[in-house]
Amino acid sequence: LVCRHWRTLCVSHSALWSFVSPHPTGGLSFDTRLNLAAQRLLSFKFAFPRDNNVMEISAMKRESHRVRSLIATAENAHDLEVFHDIKPLPQLRVLKLGNLDTDSFWDADQFLEESVAPHIRVLWLVNVVLSQSSCHLLSNLTVLTLLTYCGTGTAVSSLTLRDILSVLERSPHLTSLKLRLYWTVDDRSINDGSISSIELNHLDI
DSSP: OHHHHHHHHHHHOGGGGOEEOSSOBTTBOHHHHHHHTTTOOEEEEEETTTTOOHHHHHHHHHTGGGEEEEEEEESSGGGGGGGTTOOOOTTOOEEEEEEOOTTOOEEOGGGSOTTTGGGOOEEEEESEEOOHHHHTTOOSOSEEEEEOOOTTOSOOOOOOHHHHHHHHHTOTTOOEEEEESOSOTTOOGGGGOOOOOOOOSEEEO
16 A cells, blocks of 8 residues: 555656657656646656667657757767757756767758757757757856767867857856867967956866
């Protein structure tokens, strides 16, 4: 009876089911867990190619208006293509995309259009390209991580250091900043202006 009582409590508490991954939890199917989340905003987490399940990706597309957080890591940029037509994303606040392939890079701009980018608070991109147009839409971030790992040892992004600093200027509550090879080599744009002081809890450049 005690176990049944706690199970009933857990099943009826929608907040517990708002974190969604393709892996079964407690013997419940993906669709069942999604239904138990009721109308809560959802946090999705995928690791490719293991989680490349057509049914579950389709479910995420269907519930895109409820997606608050998307975390995905992939062995190559091609695996991330499954997210290319996921729209709209009006509630997206956390976006973390990691591409483990150092020879291919994925474009994150589809997630950062004008209706979405200003609402992002946590942005974490590894071997994922961010354009100047998307960069200029970002503001009020609390966490910013932009990392490039490639064999040439040079940045693949077209961003200048000044582009990145402009995001910092628009993010007074930023607490964590991590950058690696994410702006153009021999960039002189920093000489064109100055930036106000920012208080960070974590800095890694």
